[in-house]
Amino acid sequence: MKRKHRRLGFLMVGAVLLAGAAALVLSAFEENLLFFFTPTQLAAESQPEGRRLRLGGLVEEGSVVKQTDGLTVTFVVTDLTETVPVTYTGVLPDLFREGQGVVVEGALGADGMLRASEVLAKHDETYMPKEVKEALEASGEWRGEEATP
């Protein structure tokens, strides 16, 4: 009898802990999930200002402009249908190049410009981030690996 009670006690403590953890996980998910958008999707479903998100596409040729402070860069991310302007202050990753795939993370400003806190282009130059590839396929602009040298 006694042992059964004790076991029940342990089970209850365990259940409470698990429930607490589940609540913790869910609330953290709620606030910290980052949704991924292509420029086309972002144009279609407008996002609240200041909401953090990820955007993937190609860096448009000729769009990279270094500001006078030498650190802030503006460029345009495109899926060859729609475009989104991006501004970023900091050191760009080694593999950031015009015409290459890129994923940026940040929040949209009132002017429709994405203020990026992170720019990811960490793969080798023939590699296209999976999300970007799918985005290009969705916009019908994917021409296989050869199209993006």
Add this chain to the structure above:
Amino acid sequence: MIAELGHYALVLALLVAVVQASVPLIGAARGDEAWMAVAPFAAVAQALLVATAFLALMHAYVTSDFSVANVAENSHSLKPMLYKVAGVWGNHEGSLVLWVLILTTFGAAVALAGGNLPPAFKARALAVQGLISVGFLAFMVATSNPFLRLDPAPVEGRDLNPLLQDPGLAFHPPFLYFGYVGLSMAFSFAVAALIEGRVDAAWARWVRPWTLAAWCALSLGIAMGSWWAYYELGWGGWWFWDPVENASFMPWLAATALLHSAIVVEKRNALKSWTILLAIIAFSLSLMGTFLVRSGVLTSVHAFATDPARGVFILGLLVLAIGGSLMLYAVRAPALKPEGVFAPISREGGMVLNNLLLCVACVAVLAGTLYPLVLDALGGGTVSVGPPYFDRVFVPIMVPLTLAMALGPLVQWKRGDGRAVVQRMGSLAVAAALAWVAGMALVDRANVASALGLALAAWLGVGVLIEFGGRLGLGRVPWRDSAARAVNLPRAAWGMTIAHLGFAVIIAGITGSSAWRTEAILVMRPGDAVDVAGYSFTFEGEREVPGPNYTAQRGTVTVARGGETVAVLEPEKRFYPSQRTTTTEAAIHTTWMADLYAVLGDAADGQGWSMRFYHNPLVPWLWLGGLVMVLGGVVSLTDRRHRVGAPARWRLAPVAGD
């Protein structure tokens, strides 16, 4: 020729593994000793064959034999020798050979050192090991042959991913694999015990050293990976909650829980079926980690395989191994009756809490890692779960774990004295409060929350020392007696104290590095200086330096404090022509209380160079704490009781196996 020999050895090893997985199992079921005796021979033969294959592959790498496709794709004749050797496991096929090499070496170690295991049990455990081998060897032979030839052979290889050409990373996979595969021993013992339907203290005593050895290697591997990320990726961070990192962290959490619950089985003959389940889960997470990292589901520098056939094969293996063992568990576990009585306030009660919290932490990491994959597979859109999620979830679980970690060892087995624990909590609270005040007073950037991190570290550190002092009878018995007690204290007690202290050091390191870090990003011309956390960083200039298989731009940065030069940092940007890739080499000067960290960015047209500097307080403590924890594990491994019962053979026990 040598490559063909390697391939042949691999196929032979597969055949031997099939024998090892079947004959001893049947022998054990029938009680046929001759059939059971096949197991050790097969295990040793298999280890020798896989070693032959591994050496053959290494030979191809060292001699730059580009007629072997694997070498041509991942090596280069100009690559330094260290990376030619490390290149063997720097790719999908080679890393699998290493995995199986470690697996079969462990099997051979059991075969040779397991003289004191009951013969039927030994035969069954080795057969389970054989089954795992069959899975991996079949995978290799069917989908990932490392010895494929190229005709005509290329003149030059394509080189290893430059990011991986680094000493920290070169030796990080072997340690991780040692850890993963070490958990396969706990798994094999668990499955063998389920087949026999018997778990006792002797079983726990057998499982513990393997788990401990695996845990040490896993800890070291994770620490090395984190260290590599810290200095190679150039962001000044050391843990990114990247799925690949999580893949090795989850087995670590499960192994840590297993280490503790195995003690309860050994000392109190309780928690048996839970411990079996943990052993299965720990290895399943290792397998899943291998799957996540290698299958290309996650895109990262680690994902070598993009061939879908491989992914399906690994998935099948995963389902068979995990599903099969859990099924066996469901059928047999009810037979394992608990014998010990449990009191909530007791050492074993504390271990249960430890296990619950570690498992909850593991589930939280698992949820964050798999959720994006599941949502994507269900067509719910592409999401990513970033570090904020993990920080939010992980910290609230780790805080009670750490609080309890200081108290657990202070409580006795069976029935603890609640009042004595509360009394001791008083002194811990005083120590924590002092640390909090000291943190607020001494650190310029301290706030309530970050100083609480230091308080937590002090709580744990002082708790560990009080417990250790209590064992030695410090203050109660003459000094000389305490010293004698220290000498006679079981190594496991020393190990626990050291490992828990290491964790306290890590908490301090995490607090300092996440809360008090200072950074500066700016464009500098030669001669410019900037102030970061009281240090002045002066950019002296930059020049081109040739390397063995790259050319580097090397910047020179002088760091001074109060007019006195502290360090000269030389961050580099390296260009590897063979892969047309650039890597960033951060320059780090450590003072043990903080790291000074400099990164050379891009040339800003005509304006100088963009530079990044960090002042990272207490980051060295992370690696220090990690090493101390591993040291604790190693000390615990040398405990006498792991070799009791096998006095003549203890030298062959896992301590000597690594």
